[in-house]
Amino acid sequence: MEQHEARLAVSTVIFALRSDEDSAPALWTPFVRRTRDPYLDQWALPGGWLPDAEPLEEAAARTLAETTGLRPSYLEQLYTFGAVDRSPTGRVISVVYWALVRSDEVTGAVVGNNVQWFPADDLPALAFDHNAIVDYALQRLRTKVEYAHIAHTLLGETFTLAQLRAVHEAVRGQPLDPANFRRSVTASSEIVETGERLAGTPHRPPKLYRYRQFTAGSTDRTPDPTPTEQTRTLP
Amino acid sequence: MEQHEARLAVSTVIFALRSDEDSAPALWTPFVRRTRDPYLDQWALPGGWLPDAEPLEEAAARTLAETTGLRPSYLEQLYTFGAVDRSPTGRVISVVYWALVRSDEVTGAVVGNNVQWFPADDLPALAFDHNAIVDYALQRLRTKVEYAHIAHTLLGETFTLAQLRAVHEAVRGQPLDPANFRRSVTASSEIVETGERLAGTPHRPPKLYRYRQFTAGSTDRTPDPTPTEQTRTLP
DNA sequence: ACAAAAGTGTTGCCGATACACCCATGC
DNA sequence: GCATGGGTGTATCGGCAACACTTTTGT
Incomplete structure (x- = not known):
């Protein structure tokens, strides 16, 4: 009757910003080297099998932390991939x-030779269908960053408007007018001045901002998707 | 070690338009009566367990057809629900x-006492977490109908602009200016005139339109990003 | 002729873009 | 002072909501 039964896995596409030393920051993604046979030694998304008693999102956060040492500041379900031939070793459904x-x-994260970062838009051949998955995630990030306030989660607790703008530019891949960007972001009351300024620049010191409701407690709650909540303004 | 193991189910939230006789059309949703014990005799979303060798989307379309007799003109993955306590009989993950x-x-569909339709915004108490799921689906439909060309899939092959506008009004819950609606929809080249008009009206006969690529179309340009599994637009 | 909905024209508002310009700091 | 990015002001353009107006049918 049941020979293999579909198995349930949870994986995560992680994005972070890397500033390659005085060049424009860009999106990078970490992958883990496979230690088992389907696609042995190839790079794959961090993840693992879903334990029976663990919520999906927790499983994503946990496997992500175990393999890469990272803790996400933003985490959201992307899609469930379940093509029958995704894995050569039997049916695997990946949330x-x-x-x-x-x-x-990122700087303090694991950098063993079992974890490696790649530019999000220039990936090697990954295991399974993971290339398509990353492409899809990147697409989602690009569309969502335009209407949701998530860009700041790629920065630290406080940041300048130029830094926030650099995030948008890195994600969207095009320069933005500083003046207009400032207005659009301040008009939304998305961010708040801290009252401090960033010193040590070779020019006028910029104000520091923080995201609107940032509580000193380090546990950010998942901002988006479950049935009870979702905000949207534009395509 | 493993006593129950999480089981994988596929369910579908179905929306259709019902015109309650010369009143404004509204969104309705069909549910099936449960014949087993968790939530026996309550209404639940059509669905079933995922067979090992069946693609997710096919499973959704099949179970939907088996239980309600309907064939979807549009089908898209919504979300994967996996809270540990969703079902009292063990872990169930529902795509x-x-x-x-x-x-x-709809008119030719099954209407036995095991299937019943309800207004999408006025539901009874459903089994499991299905109320929350329908609410989420409704939310998605409302946001998506504003930027994607999907409203026509609720109508027949040809339709008048007034009918298409009625769909938008039903989904969004507010009246729209006929003149402006006409312009916005014709400007997008979403639809094409058929050359015919609808006769028998007590006023000026309106032109009939059809959706842009209807004829023999398997050449969808992908309307919504779904890497492997894709949204269908089948007649 | 009249009612009613199809379909067209026109205006005004508002938000986004482009870009000129001033400000404050390190050197 | 000068270079550099921070920060402000403002004109313009395009899209859209509002609404007046014309057209075409059935009765």
């Missing part, structure tokens, strides 16, 4: 999440 | 799809 992590988190 | 069906399909 995939996507995550944003802050740049300062 | 949920949402579907639109044409009004003319």
Whole structure:
């Protein structure tokens, strides 16, 4: 009757910002080296089998942390991939999440030779259908960053408007007018001045901002998707 | 070690338009009566367990057809619900799809006492977490109908602009200016004139339109990003 | 002729873009 | 002072909501 039975996995596409030393920051994504046979030694999305008693999102956050040492500042379900031939070893249904992590988190993360970062728009050949999954996640990030207030989760607790603008530029891949960007973001009351300024620049010191409701408690709650909530303004 | 193991189900939220006789059309949703014990005799979303060798979307379309006799004109993955306590009989992960069906399909559908339709915004108490799921699907439909060209899938092959506008009004719950609606929809080249007009009206006969690529179309340019599994637009 | 809905024209508002310009700091 | 990015002001353009107006049918 049942020979294999479909198995349930949870994986996560992680995005972070990397500033390659005085060049424009860009999106990077970490992958883990496979240690088992389907696609042995190839790069794959961090993830694992779903334990019977663990919520989906927790499983995503946990496997993500175990393999890469990162803790996401934003985490949202992406899509569930279940094509019958995704894996050569039997049916696997993957509930995939996507995550944003802050740049300062990245620096302290695991960098063994079992984890490697790649530019999100220039990937090697990944295991399974993971290339398509990352492409889809990237597409979602690009569309969502335009109407949702998530860009700040790629930065630290406080940031300048120029930094926030750099995030948008990196994600959307095009320069933005500083003046107009400032207005659009301040008009939305998305952010709040901290009262401090960033010193040490070779020019006028910019104000520091923080995201609107940032509580000193380190546990961000998942901002988006479950049935009770979702905000939308524009395509 | 493993006592129950999470089981995988596929369910679908179905939306159709019902014109309650010379009143404004509204969104209705069909449910099936449960014949087993968790929530026996309560109404639940059509669905079933995922067979090992069946693609997710096919499973959604099949179970939907088996239980309600309907064939969707639009079908898209909604979300995967996996809270540990969703079902009292053990862990169940449900990959949920949402579907639109044409009004003319509905009339010929199963209406036994095991299937019943309810207004989408006025539901009874459903089994499991299905109330929340329908609410989420409704929310998705409302936001998506504003930027995607899906409203026509609730109508027949040809339709008048007034009918298409009625769909938008029913989904969004507010009246729209006929003149402006006409312009916005014709400007997008979403639809094409058929050359015919609808006769028998007590006023000036309106032109009939059809959706842009209707004829023999398997050449969808992908309307919504779904890497492997894709949204269908089947007649 | 009249009612009613199809279909067209026109105006005004509002938000986004483009870009000129001033401000404050390190050197 | 000068260079550099921070920050402000403002004109223009295009899309859209509002609404007046014309057209075409059935009765």
